[in-house]
């Protein structure tokens with residue numbers, strides 16, 4: 782079983798959102814970024830948040 786997972790809770794968000802990407806870390810990152818923009822009202826994801834997301838993605 783391969784895949785990349787990320788939970789918003791992993792970066793301290795009070796949010797039950799979970800990313801499950803089958804193909805790549807980049808895909809997980811992209812899904813998390815879209816979610817952050819839509820659900821957390823981030824027009825752009827700050828680089829420190831992006832770094833946290835990247836570090837929190839588990840394969």
Ligand SMILES: [Zn+2]
Nearest residue numbers: 789794796798
């Ligand atoms: Zn979230």
